[in-house]
Amino acid sequence: MGKAFVTGLQSGARRNTSSTAKARMASTCKHFAAFGSPQGGLNLGQVSGGERELQTTYVRPFAKACKDSLSIMTAYSSYDGIPAVSNKHLLTDILRNQIGYNYWVTSDAGFVHIANP
Numbered sequence: 001m002g003k004a005f006v007t008g009l010q011s012g013a014r015r016n017t018s019s020t021a022k023a024r025m026a027s028t029c030k031h032f033a034a035f036g037s038p039q040g041g042l043n044l045g046q047v048s049g050g051e052r053e054l055q056t057t058y059v060r061p062f063a064k065a066c067k068d069s070l071s072i073m074t075a076y077s078s079y080d081g082i083p084a085v086s087n088k089h090l091l092t093d094i095l096r097n098q099i100g101y102n103y104w105v106t107s108d109a110g111f112v113h114i115a116n117p
Contacts, residue, residue, distance in 0.1 A: 030072070033095075059099070071104040072104070
């Protein structure tokens with residue numbers, strides 16, 4: 001369902017333009033990664049788990065839905081104590097290298113300043 005939504009949102013030809021013009025609205029999949037189960041139920045709370053849980057519960061479904069999205073937003077939680085917005089393992093090792101994501105990555109609402117004072 002997520003992949004179909006991303007594909008549908010980003011496809012379609014523009015009206016009243018040349019046949020080669022494309023109107024591509026950029027979908028933004030959020031929040032990468034391990035968002036939705038923070039300690040204490042707070043969005044800023046840490047999410048704990050090992051690599052197997054990270055890969056099977058969060059990364060695999062997110063990758064299937066969002067690999068072709070033109071934008072991905074980082075989570076504003078931490079995974080095992082490292083803020084997602086500055087987590088090299090999440091953003092480089094997994095998102096860029098393992099998944100092969102090549103487009104925009106953004107933070108949520110200026111969270112870079114909160115996570116890395």
